[in-house]
Amino acid sequence: MDKYLSLFWISFKQAWSKKANLSGMLFFLFILIFIYNCLWEAIAAESMEKGLNRVFIWYLLFAEMIILSNPKIDRILFDDIQSGTMAYYINKPISFFFMRYTEALGNMSVSFLIMGGFGAVITLILTGNPPFEWWQFPIILGMCFASSCINTLLYTAVGLCGLWLASIRTLGMAVERLAFILGGAIFPLSIYPDWFVDIAKWTPFYSFYYLSIKLVYDFSWSNLAEAFLLNTFWVALISTFVVLTYKKLTKRVNVYGG
Amino acid sequence: MAARFLKLCKLFLFIQKSNIKTAFLNKADALINVIMMTINNLSFAFMWWVIFENKGSVNGWQFGEMALLFAVMNNAFATFALFARGIQLLPEYIDNGNLDNFLTTPKNSLFLISTSESTFANWGDYITGFLMYFLSGYVNWKSFWMMMLCSFLAFILLYSFRLIMSCLAFIISDSQRLGDNIFMALLTFASQPASIFTGWYKVLFLTIIPAGMISFYPVNLIKAFNWEDFLALTIGISIFWLSSLLFYHWGLKHYSSGNRFGVR
Numbered sequence: 001m002d003k004y005l006s007l008f009w010i011s012f013k014q015a016w017s018k019k020a021n022l023s024g025m026l027f028f029l030f031i032l033i034f035i036y037n038c039l040w041e042a043i044a045a046e047s048m049e050k051g052l053n054r055v056f057i058w059y060l061l062f063a064e065m066i067i068l069s070n071p072k073i074d075r076i077l078f079d080d081i082q083s084g085t086m087a088y089y090i091n092k093p094i095s096f097f098f099m100r101y102t103e104a105l106g107n108m109s110v111s112f113l114i115m116g117g118f119g120a121v122i123t124l125i126l127t128g129n130p131p132f133e134w135w136q137f138p139i140i141l142g143m144c145f146a147s148s149c150i151n152t153l154l155y156t157a158v159g160l161c162g163l164w165l166a167s168i169r170t171l172g173m174a175v176e177r178l179a180f181i182l183g184g185a186i187f188p189l190s191i192y193p194d195w196f197v198d199i200a201k202w203t204p205f206y207s208f209y210y211l212s213i214k215l216v217y218d219f220s221w222s223n224l225a226e227a228f229l230l231n232t233f234w235v236a237l238i239s240t241f242v243v244l245t246y247k248k249l250t251k252r253v254n255v256y257g258g
Numbered sequence: 259m260a261a262r263f264l265k266l267c268k269l270f271l272f273i274q275k276s277n278i279k280t281a282f283l284n285k286a287d288a289l290i291n292v293i294m295m296t297i298n299n300l301s302f303a304f305m306w307w308v309i310f311e312n313k314g315s316v317n318g319w320q321f322g323e324m325a326l327l328f329a330v331m332n333n334a335f336a337t338f339a340l341f342a343r344g345i346q347l348l349p350e351y352i353d354n355g356n357l358d359n360f361l362t363t364p365k366n367s368l369f370l371i372s373t374s375e376s377t378f379a380n381w382g383d384y385i386t387g388f389l390m391y392f393l394s395g396y397v398n399w400k401s402f403w404m405m406m407l408c409s410f411l412a413f414i415l416l417y418s419f420r421l422i423m424s425c426l427a428f429i430i431s432d433s434q435r436l437g438d439n440i441f442m443a444l445l446t447f448a449s450q451p452a453s454i455f456t457g458w459y460k461v462l463f464l465t466i467i468p469a470g471m472i473s474f475y476p477v478n479l480i481k482a483f484n485w486e487d488f489l490a491l492t493i494g495i496s497i498f499w500l501s502s503l504l505f506y507h508w509g510l511k512h513y514s515s516g517n518r519f520g521v522r
Binding site (some may be wrong): 020170178 | 295302316450467
Protein backbone atom coordinates (compact mmCIF):
# COMPACT_ATOMS: atom_id res chain seq x y z
CA MET A 1 0.00 0.00 0.00
CA ASP A 2 2.90 2.32 0.88
CA LYS A 3 4.32 2.20 -2.62
CA TYR A 4 0.97 3.24 -4.15
CA LEU A 5 0.68 6.06 -1.63
CA SER A 6 4.17 7.21 -2.65
CA LEU A 7 3.17 7.09 -6.31
CA PHE A 8 0.09 9.16 -5.48
CA TRP A 9 2.20 11.84 -3.77
CA ILE A 10 4.85 11.92 -6.49
CA SER A 11 2.18 12.40 -9.13
CA PHE A 12 0.40 14.99 -6.92
CA LYS A 13 3.61 17.01 -6.55
CA GLN A 14 4.44 16.72 -10.26
CA ALA A 15 0.99 18.00 -11.24
CA TRP A 16 1.30 20.80 -8.65
CA SER A 17 4.62 21.93 -10.12
CA LYS A 18 3.18 22.37 -13.64
CA LYS A 19 2.04 25.94 -13.14
CA ALA A 20 1.51 26.70 -16.85
CA ASN A 21 -0.83 23.72 -17.22
CA LEU A 22 -2.78 24.61 -14.10
CA SER A 23 -3.14 28.23 -15.21
CA GLY A 24 -4.43 27.09 -18.61
CA MET A 25 -6.99 24.85 -16.92
CA LEU A 26 -8.17 27.61 -14.57
CA PHE A 27 -8.40 30.02 -17.49
CA PHE A 28 -10.59 27.53 -19.35
CA LEU A 29 -12.77 27.01 -16.26
CA PHE A 30 -13.16 30.78 -15.88
CA ILE A 31 -14.18 31.12 -19.54
CA LEU A 32 -16.74 28.31 -19.17
CA ILE A 33 -18.30 29.81 -16.05
CA PHE A 34 -18.31 33.27 -17.62
CA ILE A 35 -19.91 32.11 -20.90
CA TYR A 36 -22.61 30.00 -19.31
CA ASN A 37 -23.34 32.76 -16.82
CA CYS A 38 -23.98 35.07 -19.81
CA LEU A 39 -26.17 32.38 -21.38
CA TRP A 40 -28.30 31.71 -18.29
CA GLU A 41 -28.62 35.44 -17.59
CA ALA A 42 -29.91 35.96 -21.14
CA ILE A 43 -32.33 33.03 -20.79
CA ALA A 44 -33.48 34.22 -17.35
CA ALA A 45 -34.10 37.75 -18.69
CA GLU A 46 -36.14 36.38 -21.60
CA SER A 47 -38.19 33.90 -19.58
CA MET A 48 -38.48 36.14 -16.47
CA GLU A 49 -37.03 33.43 -14.22
CA LYS A 50 -34.83 35.20 -11.69
CA GLY A 51 -31.87 33.39 -10.13
CA LEU A 52 -31.66 30.81 -12.91
CA ASN A 53 -27.93 31.46 -13.40
CA ARG A 54 -27.21 31.06 -9.66
CA VAL A 55 -28.55 27.47 -9.64
CA PHE A 56 -27.12 26.39 -12.97
CA ILE A 57 -23.67 27.97 -12.64
CA TRP A 58 -22.99 26.33 -9.28
CA TYR A 59 -24.22 23.08 -10.86
CA LEU A 60 -21.90 23.66 -13.84
CA LEU A 61 -18.91 24.32 -11.56
CA PHE A 62 -19.16 20.92 -9.86
CA ALA A 63 -19.77 19.18 -13.20
CA GLU A 64 -16.69 20.78 -14.74
CA MET A 65 -14.60 19.91 -11.69
CA ILE A 66 -15.34 16.25 -12.44
CA ILE A 67 -14.85 16.52 -16.20
CA LEU A 68 -11.81 18.80 -16.38
CA SER A 69 -9.88 17.07 -13.60
CA ASN A 70 -9.77 13.90 -15.71
CA PRO A 71 -6.02 13.31 -16.21
CA LYS A 72 -6.41 11.66 -19.66
CA ILE A 73 -5.37 8.30 -18.25
CA ASP A 74 -7.00 6.65 -21.28
CA ARG A 75 -4.32 8.11 -23.58
CA ILE A 76 -1.48 7.20 -21.20
CA LEU A 77 -2.66 3.58 -20.94
CA PHE A 78 -3.26 3.39 -24.67
CA ASP A 79 0.30 4.59 -25.36
CA ASP A 80 1.65 2.05 -22.85
CA ILE A 81 -0.22 -0.75 -24.61
CA GLN A 82 0.55 0.32 -28.18
CA SER A 83 4.21 1.15 -27.62
CA GLY A 84 4.86 -1.98 -25.56
CA THR A 85 6.04 0.06 -22.54
CA MET A 86 3.67 -2.00 -20.43
CA ALA A 87 5.94 -5.04 -20.85
CA TYR A 88 8.66 -3.26 -18.85
CA TYR A 89 6.36 -2.84 -15.87
CA ILE A 90 4.45 -6.09 -15.53
CA ASN A 91 7.44 -8.06 -14.23
CA LYS A 92 8.03 -5.50 -11.44
CA PRO A 93 6.77 -6.07 -7.86
CA ILE A 94 3.99 -3.53 -8.40
CA SER A 95 0.69 -3.79 -10.21
CA PHE A 96 0.95 -1.89 -13.49
CA PHE A 97 -2.76 -1.07 -13.40
CA PHE A 98 -2.74 0.27 -9.82
CA MET A 99 0.44 2.19 -10.53
CA ARG A 100 -1.18 4.07 -13.43
CA TYR A 101 -4.49 4.48 -11.57
CA THR A 102 -2.93 5.95 -8.40
CA GLU A 103 -0.76 8.26 -10.53
CA ALA A 104 -3.92 9.43 -12.28
CA LEU A 105 -5.66 9.97 -8.93
CA GLY A 106 -2.76 12.13 -7.72
CA ASN A 107 -2.94 14.21 -10.87
CA MET A 108 -6.74 14.44 -10.70
CA SER A 109 -6.74 15.50 -7.02
CA VAL A 110 -4.58 18.57 -7.74
CA SER A 111 -6.83 19.73 -10.57
CA PHE A 112 -9.99 19.00 -8.57
CA LEU A 113 -8.86 20.92 -5.49
CA ILE A 114 -7.49 23.92 -7.38
CA MET A 115 -10.58 24.19 -9.57
CA GLY A 116 -12.79 23.83 -6.49
CA GLY A 117 -11.12 26.77 -4.73
CA PHE A 118 -10.78 29.03 -7.75
CA GLY A 119 -14.16 28.12 -9.26
CA ALA A 120 -16.03 28.67 -5.98
CA VAL A 121 -14.60 32.19 -5.66
CA ILE A 122 -15.42 33.08 -9.29
CA THR A 123 -18.93 31.63 -9.06
CA LEU A 124 -19.53 33.41 -5.77
CA ILE A 125 -18.49 36.74 -7.35
CA LEU A 126 -20.60 36.19 -10.50
CA THR A 127 -23.76 34.72 -9.02
CA GLY A 128 -23.77 35.33 -5.27
CA ASN A 129 -24.65 32.80 -2.58
CA PRO A 130 -24.93 29.16 -3.68
CA PRO A 131 -28.28 27.31 -3.86
CA PHE A 132 -27.17 24.93 -1.04
CA GLU A 133 -26.50 25.49 2.67
CA TRP A 134 -22.81 25.87 3.53
CA TRP A 135 -22.86 22.87 5.90
CA GLN A 136 -23.83 20.73 2.88
CA PHE A 137 -20.78 21.93 0.94
CA PRO A 138 -18.25 19.32 2.26
CA ILE A 139 -20.73 16.50 1.60
CA ILE A 140 -21.39 17.64 -1.97
CA LEU A 141 -17.66 18.15 -2.50
CA GLY A 142 -16.95 14.65 -1.15
CA MET A 143 -19.57 13.09 -3.44
CA CYS A 144 -18.19 14.95 -6.45
CA PHE A 145 -14.64 13.88 -5.58
CA ALA A 146 -15.83 10.26 -5.39
CA SER A 147 -17.49 10.77 -8.80
CA SER A 148 -14.22 12.10 -10.14
CA CYS A 149 -12.42 8.94 -8.94
CA ILE A 150 -15.07 6.79 -10.67
CA ASN A 151 -14.72 8.92 -13.79
CA THR A 152 -10.97 8.22 -13.78
CA LEU A 153 -11.74 4.51 -13.43
CA LEU A 154 -14.09 4.73 -16.42
CA TYR A 155 -11.35 6.33 -18.53
CA THR A 156 -9.00 3.58 -17.39
CA ALA A 157 -11.47 1.16 -18.94
CA VAL A 158 -11.47 3.26 -22.14
CA GLY A 159 -7.64 3.17 -22.23
CA LEU A 160 -7.65 -0.61 -21.84
CA CYS A 161 -9.82 -0.83 -24.98
CA GLY A 162 -6.52 -0.19 -26.77
CA LEU A 163 -6.30 -3.98 -26.61
CA TRP A 164 -8.81 -4.13 -29.48
CA LEU A 165 -8.82 -0.68 -31.10
CA ALA A 166 -6.14 1.01 -33.22
CA SER A 167 -7.05 4.40 -31.74
CA ILE A 168 -9.05 5.30 -28.64
CA ARG A 169 -9.06 9.08 -29.13
CA THR A 170 -12.56 9.12 -30.63
CA LEU A 171 -13.90 6.60 -28.12
CA GLY A 172 -12.57 8.85 -25.33
CA MET A 173 -14.24 11.85 -26.93
CA ALA A 174 -17.50 9.97 -27.35
CA VAL A 175 -17.47 9.00 -23.65
CA GLU A 176 -16.80 12.63 -22.75
CA ARG A 177 -19.65 13.84 -24.95
CA LEU A 178 -22.00 11.19 -23.54
CA ALA A 179 -21.12 12.47 -20.08
CA PHE A 180 -22.08 15.97 -21.22
CA ILE A 181 -25.43 14.80 -22.58
CA LEU A 182 -26.50 11.72 -20.58
CA GLY A 183 -24.88 12.94 -17.38
CA GLY A 184 -26.26 16.44 -17.76
CA ALA A 185 -22.81 17.89 -17.26
CA ILE A 186 -23.60 21.20 -18.97
CA PHE A 187 -27.37 21.46 -18.73
CA PRO A 188 -29.06 19.48 -15.92
CA LEU A 189 -31.18 16.51 -17.00
CA SER A 190 -34.22 18.21 -15.46
CA ILE A 191 -34.58 20.34 -18.61
CA TYR A 192 -34.48 17.34 -21.01
CA PRO A 193 -37.61 15.47 -22.17
CA ASP A 194 -38.75 12.55 -19.99
CA TRP A 195 -38.05 9.89 -22.66
CA PHE A 196 -34.43 11.08 -22.76
CA VAL A 197 -34.03 10.98 -18.96
CA ASP A 198 -35.43 7.42 -18.99
CA ILE A 199 -32.63 6.42 -21.40
CA ALA A 200 -29.97 8.30 -19.39
CA LYS A 201 -30.95 6.41 -16.21
CA TRP A 202 -29.56 3.20 -17.70
CA THR A 203 -26.09 4.68 -18.12
CA PRO A 204 -23.32 5.20 -15.54
CA PHE A 205 -23.24 8.94 -16.36
CA TYR A 206 -26.65 9.47 -14.81
CA SER A 207 -25.41 8.20 -11.48
CA PHE A 208 -21.91 9.62 -11.07
CA TYR A 209 -22.55 12.91 -12.83
CA TYR A 210 -26.16 13.95 -12.54
CA LEU A 211 -27.17 12.36 -9.21
CA SER A 212 -24.00 13.54 -7.46
CA ILE A 213 -24.07 17.07 -8.89
CA LYS A 214 -27.84 17.44 -8.47
CA LEU A 215 -27.19 17.65 -4.72
CA VAL A 216 -26.08 21.23 -5.44
CA TYR A 217 -29.68 22.39 -5.93
CA ASP A 218 -31.70 19.46 -4.57
CA PHE A 219 -29.95 18.23 -1.45
CA SER A 220 -31.70 15.54 0.59
CA TRP A 221 -30.51 12.46 2.46
CA SER A 222 -32.58 10.21 0.18
CA ASN A 223 -30.96 11.75 -2.94
CA LEU A 224 -27.55 11.28 -1.33
CA ALA A 225 -28.29 7.63 -0.54
CA GLU A 226 -29.58 7.02 -4.09
CA ALA A 227 -26.41 8.55 -5.59
CA PHE A 228 -24.20 6.53 -3.25
CA LEU A 229 -25.89 3.19 -3.95
CA LEU A 230 -26.01 3.64 -7.73
CA ASN A 231 -22.39 4.80 -7.79
CA THR A 232 -21.37 1.65 -5.87
CA PHE A 233 -23.18 -0.49 -8.41
CA TRP A 234 -21.42 1.16 -11.37
CA VAL A 235 -18.00 0.99 -9.66
CA ALA A 236 -18.51 -2.78 -9.28
CA LEU A 237 -19.47 -3.13 -12.95
CA ILE A 238 -16.63 -0.99 -14.34
CA SER A 239 -14.10 -2.68 -12.03
CA THR A 240 -15.19 -6.12 -13.29
CA PHE A 241 -14.64 -4.97 -16.88
CA VAL A 242 -11.23 -3.50 -15.98
CA VAL A 243 -10.10 -6.65 -14.14
CA LEU A 244 -11.15 -8.98 -16.97
CA THR A 245 -9.58 -6.78 -19.67
CA TYR A 246 -6.39 -6.33 -17.68
CA LYS A 247 -6.08 -10.10 -17.23
CA LYS A 248 -6.48 -10.60 -20.97
CA LEU A 249 -3.95 -7.87 -21.64
CA THR A 250 -1.27 -9.25 -19.30
CA LYS A 251 -1.79 -12.71 -20.78
CA ARG A 252 -1.25 -11.33 -24.27
CA VAL A 253 1.89 -9.42 -23.20
CA ASN A 254 3.24 -12.53 -21.45
CA VAL A 255 2.69 -14.65 -24.57
CA TYR A 256 3.62 -12.23 -27.37
CA GLY A 257 5.81 -9.70 -25.54
CA GLY A 258 5.50 -5.92 -25.53
CA MET B 259 6.85 31.56 -56.96
CA ALA B 260 3.98 29.84 -58.80
CA ALA B 261 6.13 26.76 -59.43
CA ARG B 262 7.01 26.60 -55.74
CA PHE B 263 3.35 26.87 -54.80
CA LEU B 264 2.44 24.10 -57.24
CA LYS B 265 5.13 21.87 -55.75
CA LEU B 266 3.71 22.47 -52.26
CA CYS B 267 0.21 21.63 -53.54
CA LYS B 268 1.55 18.38 -54.98
CA LEU B 269 3.24 17.54 -51.71
CA PHE B 270 0.05 18.41 -49.81
CA LEU B 271 -1.99 16.03 -51.98
CA PHE B 272 0.62 13.31 -51.54
CA ILE B 273 0.53 13.71 -47.72
CA GLN B 274 -3.28 13.58 -47.68
CA LYS B 275 -3.28 10.47 -49.86
CA SER B 276 -0.85 8.80 -47.43
CA ASN B 277 -3.00 9.83 -44.44
CA ILE B 278 -6.09 8.27 -46.00
CA LYS B 279 -4.18 5.12 -46.93
CA THR B 280 -2.84 4.83 -43.36
CA ALA B 281 -6.32 5.32 -41.90
CA PHE B 282 -7.75 2.66 -44.21
CA LEU B 283 -5.24 0.06 -43.11
CA ASN B 284 -7.96 -0.78 -40.62
CA LYS B 285 -11.15 0.16 -42.47
CA ALA B 286 -13.58 -0.85 -39.72
CA ASP B 287 -11.71 1.16 -37.10
CA ALA B 288 -11.54 4.23 -39.38
CA LEU B 289 -15.26 4.11 -40.15
CA ILE B 290 -16.22 3.53 -36.51
CA ASN B 291 -14.18 6.60 -35.57
CA VAL B 292 -15.91 8.74 -38.20
CA ILE B 293 -19.36 7.52 -37.12
CA MET B 294 -18.52 8.15 -33.45
CA MET B 295 -17.38 11.67 -34.24
CA THR B 296 -20.65 12.33 -36.09
CA ILE B 297 -22.72 11.00 -33.18
CA ASN B 298 -20.55 13.08 -30.86
CA ASN B 299 -21.37 16.28 -32.72
CA LEU B 300 -25.03 15.46 -33.19
CA SER B 301 -25.44 14.86 -29.47
CA PHE B 302 -24.09 18.37 -28.85
CA ALA B 303 -26.57 19.77 -31.38
CA PHE B 304 -29.33 17.81 -29.63
CA MET B 305 -28.42 19.48 -26.34
CA TRP B 306 -28.94 22.90 -27.89
CA TRP B 307 -32.13 21.79 -29.60
CA VAL B 308 -33.50 20.92 -26.14
CA ILE B 309 -32.58 24.38 -24.83
CA PHE B 310 -34.27 26.16 -27.74
CA GLU B 311 -37.32 23.87 -27.50
CA ASN B 312 -37.66 24.75 -23.81
CA LYS B 313 -36.82 28.42 -23.92
CA GLY B 314 -37.89 29.45 -27.43
CA SER B 315 -35.13 31.88 -28.31
CA VAL B 316 -32.03 33.36 -26.70
CA ASN B 317 -31.79 37.10 -27.41
CA GLY B 318 -33.21 36.58 -30.90
CA TRP B 319 -31.26 33.45 -31.77
CA GLN B 320 -33.23 30.29 -32.54
CA PHE B 321 -32.18 26.78 -33.46
CA GLY B 322 -31.82 27.78 -37.15
CA GLU B 323 -29.03 30.27 -36.28
CA MET B 324 -27.43 27.73 -33.99
CA ALA B 325 -27.46 25.14 -36.79
CA LEU B 326 -25.69 27.61 -39.11
CA LEU B 327 -23.10 28.19 -36.41
CA PHE B 328 -22.54 24.44 -36.05
CA ALA B 329 -22.21 24.15 -39.84
CA VAL B 330 -19.42 26.77 -40.02
CA MET B 331 -17.74 25.59 -36.84
CA ASN B 332 -17.71 21.89 -37.75
CA ASN B 333 -16.49 22.47 -41.30
CA ALA B 334 -13.73 24.83 -40.08
CA PHE B 335 -12.61 22.46 -37.35
CA ALA B 336 -12.68 19.46 -39.70
CA THR B 337 -10.39 21.31 -42.13
CA PHE B 338 -8.06 22.21 -39.27
CA ALA B 339 -7.96 18.70 -37.78
CA LEU B 340 -7.55 16.91 -41.11
CA PHE B 341 -5.06 19.16 -42.86
CA ALA B 342 -3.23 21.30 -40.28
CA ARG B 343 -3.45 19.64 -36.88
CA GLY B 344 0.33 19.36 -36.69
CA ILE B 345 0.48 22.96 -35.53
CA GLN B 346 -0.97 21.75 -32.22
CA LEU B 347 2.20 19.68 -31.71
CA LEU B 348 4.56 22.60 -32.25
CA PRO B 349 5.14 23.14 -28.47
CA GLU B 350 6.15 19.49 -28.18
CA TYR B 351 8.52 19.82 -31.17
CA ILE B 352 10.09 22.93 -29.62
CA ASP B 353 10.44 21.38 -26.15
CA ASN B 354 12.04 18.13 -27.30
CA GLY B 355 14.12 19.57 -30.12
CA ASN B 356 12.24 17.84 -32.95
CA LEU B 357 11.70 21.23 -34.59
CA ASP B 358 15.27 20.99 -35.93
CA ASN B 359 14.16 18.20 -38.27
CA PHE B 360 11.59 20.49 -39.90
CA LEU B 361 13.91 23.49 -40.10
CA THR B 362 16.65 21.61 -41.92
CA THR B 363 14.47 20.54 -44.85
CA PRO B 364 14.32 22.65 -48.04
CA LYS B 365 10.50 22.86 -47.85
CA ASN B 366 8.54 25.47 -45.91
CA SER B 367 8.86 24.47 -42.24
CA LEU B 368 5.43 25.78 -41.21
CA PHE B 369 3.80 23.76 -43.98
CA LEU B 370 5.62 20.59 -42.92
CA ILE B 371 4.77 21.08 -39.22
CA SER B 372 1.11 21.76 -40.02
CA THR B 373 0.67 18.65 -42.13
CA SER B 374 2.62 16.38 -39.76
CA GLU B 375 -0.56 15.27 -37.96
CA SER B 376 -4.06 14.47 -39.13
CA THR B 377 -7.07 12.89 -37.40
CA PHE B 378 -9.13 10.82 -39.80
CA ALA B 379 -12.13 10.75 -37.42
CA ASN B 380 -12.74 14.44 -38.13
CA TRP B 381 -14.28 13.60 -41.50
CA GLY B 382 -17.29 13.13 -39.20
CA ASP B 383 -17.24 16.89 -38.58
CA TYR B 384 -17.83 17.53 -42.28
CA ILE B 385 -20.80 15.17 -42.20
CA THR B 386 -22.27 17.04 -39.23
CA GLY B 387 -21.39 20.43 -40.72
CA PHE B 388 -23.34 19.83 -43.93
CA LEU B 389 -26.18 18.08 -42.11
CA MET B 390 -26.61 21.05 -39.76
CA TYR B 391 -26.61 23.45 -42.72
CA PHE B 392 -29.48 21.51 -44.33
CA LEU B 393 -31.38 21.49 -41.02
CA SER B 394 -30.94 25.23 -40.50
CA GLY B 395 -33.85 26.34 -42.67
CA TYR B 396 -31.65 28.80 -44.61
CA VAL B 397 -30.92 26.51 -47.55
CA ASN B 398 -30.30 28.09 -50.98
CA TRP B 399 -27.35 28.31 -53.38
CA LYS B 400 -26.27 31.76 -52.20
CA SER B 401 -26.23 30.80 -48.52
CA PHE B 402 -24.48 27.52 -49.38
CA TRP B 403 -21.51 29.24 -51.05
CA MET B 404 -21.40 31.83 -48.28
CA MET B 405 -21.33 29.02 -45.72
CA MET B 406 -18.41 27.41 -47.59
CA LEU B 407 -16.49 30.71 -47.73
CA CYS B 408 -17.16 31.50 -44.06
CA SER B 409 -16.06 27.97 -43.08
CA PHE B 410 -12.77 28.51 -44.90
CA LEU B 411 -12.25 31.91 -43.26
CA ALA B 412 -13.09 30.40 -39.86
CA PHE B 413 -10.49 27.70 -40.53
CA ILE B 414 -7.85 30.40 -41.20
CA LEU B 415 -8.77 32.03 -37.91
CA LEU B 416 -8.60 28.75 -35.96
CA TYR B 417 -5.24 28.01 -37.55
CA SER B 418 -3.83 31.48 -36.81
CA PHE B 419 -5.05 31.48 -33.21
CA ARG B 420 -3.66 28.00 -32.59
CA LEU B 421 -0.32 29.02 -34.17
CA ILE B 422 -0.08 32.00 -31.81
CA MET B 423 -0.82 29.73 -28.84
CA SER B 424 1.70 27.13 -30.02
CA CYS B 425 4.37 29.81 -30.48
CA LEU B 426 4.12 30.57 -26.75
CA ALA B 427 6.40 27.54 -26.42
CA PHE B 428 9.24 29.71 -27.79
CA ILE B 429 8.90 31.74 -24.57
CA ILE B 430 7.39 29.34 -21.99
CA SER B 431 8.57 25.74 -21.69
CA ASP B 432 6.08 22.87 -21.29
CA SER B 433 3.21 25.01 -22.55
CA GLN B 434 1.38 22.31 -24.52
CA ARG B 435 -1.63 22.13 -22.19
CA LEU B 436 -1.71 25.88 -21.69
CA GLY B 437 -2.08 26.35 -25.46
CA ASP B 438 -4.63 23.51 -25.66
CA ASN B 439 -6.76 25.06 -22.93
CA ILE B 440 -6.75 28.55 -24.43
CA PHE B 441 -7.60 27.07 -27.83
CA MET B 442 -10.43 25.10 -26.22
CA ALA B 443 -11.63 28.33 -24.63
CA LEU B 444 -11.84 29.90 -28.11
CA LEU B 445 -13.82 26.92 -29.41
CA THR B 446 -16.15 27.04 -26.41
CA PHE B 447 -16.71 30.78 -26.86
CA ALA B 448 -17.35 30.29 -30.56
CA SER B 449 -19.90 27.51 -30.07
CA GLN B 450 -22.35 29.65 -28.05
CA PRO B 451 -25.14 31.81 -29.46
CA ALA B 452 -23.39 35.10 -30.29
CA SER B 453 -26.43 37.00 -29.02
CA ILE B 454 -25.64 36.29 -25.36
CA PHE B 455 -22.67 38.69 -25.47
CA THR B 456 -23.57 42.34 -25.26
CA GLY B 457 -21.71 45.60 -24.43
CA TRP B 458 -18.04 45.20 -23.48
CA TYR B 459 -18.37 41.40 -23.56
CA LYS B 460 -19.14 41.71 -27.26
CA VAL B 461 -15.98 43.78 -27.85
CA LEU B 462 -13.92 41.08 -26.08
CA PHE B 463 -15.77 38.43 -28.08
CA LEU B 464 -14.75 40.02 -31.38
CA THR B 465 -11.16 41.03 -30.57
CA ILE B 466 -8.98 39.38 -27.91
CA ILE B 467 -10.82 36.06 -28.07
CA PRO B 468 -11.97 36.38 -31.68
CA ALA B 469 -14.77 33.81 -31.41
CA GLY B 470 -17.27 36.23 -32.94
CA MET B 471 -15.44 35.85 -36.25
CA ILE B 472 -16.53 32.21 -36.23
CA SER B 473 -20.04 32.68 -34.95
CA PHE B 474 -21.36 36.26 -35.11
CA TYR B 475 -20.23 37.45 -38.58
CA PRO B 476 -20.59 34.14 -40.47
CA VAL B 477 -24.15 33.55 -39.23
CA ASN B 478 -25.13 37.13 -40.17
CA LEU B 479 -23.51 36.75 -43.60
CA ILE B 480 -25.12 33.41 -44.39
CA LYS B 481 -28.54 34.73 -43.40
CA ALA B 482 -28.20 38.01 -45.35
CA PHE B 483 -24.97 39.10 -47.02
CA ASN B 484 -23.76 42.65 -46.29
CA TRP B 485 -20.44 44.27 -47.13
CA GLU B 486 -19.80 45.78 -43.65
CA ASP B 487 -19.79 42.40 -41.91
CA PHE B 488 -17.83 40.81 -44.74
CA LEU B 489 -15.10 43.46 -44.60
CA ALA B 490 -14.94 43.31 -40.79
CA LEU B 491 -14.55 39.53 -41.00
CA THR B 492 -11.87 39.46 -43.70
CA ILE B 493 -9.85 42.32 -42.17
CA GLY B 494 -10.04 40.79 -38.69
CA ILE B 495 -8.94 37.38 -39.91
CA SER B 496 -6.13 38.89 -42.02
CA ILE B 497 -4.78 40.68 -38.94
CA PHE B 498 -4.77 37.43 -36.96
CA TRP B 499 -3.17 35.54 -39.86
CA LEU B 500 -0.35 38.09 -40.28
CA SER B 501 0.23 38.34 -36.53
CA SER B 502 0.54 34.57 -36.22
CA LEU B 503 3.10 34.40 -39.05
CA LEU B 504 5.11 37.28 -37.56
CA PHE B 505 5.06 35.61 -34.13
CA TYR B 506 6.22 32.29 -35.63
CA HIS B 507 9.15 33.91 -37.47
CA TRP B 508 10.05 35.96 -34.39
CA GLY B 509 10.01 32.73 -32.38
CA LEU B 510 12.24 30.96 -34.90
CA LYS B 511 14.84 33.72 -34.60
CA HIS B 512 14.92 33.22 -30.83
CA TYR B 513 14.82 29.43 -30.98
CA SER B 514 17.98 27.69 -29.87
CA SER B 515 18.40 24.24 -31.37
CA GLY B 516 17.63 21.14 -29.34
CA ASN B 517 20.85 19.64 -30.79
CA ARG B 518 18.91 16.56 -31.68
CA PHE B 519 20.02 14.66 -34.73
CA GLY B 520 17.36 13.35 -37.08
CA VAL B 521 16.29 13.33 -40.69
CA ARG B 522 12.79 13.84 -42.01
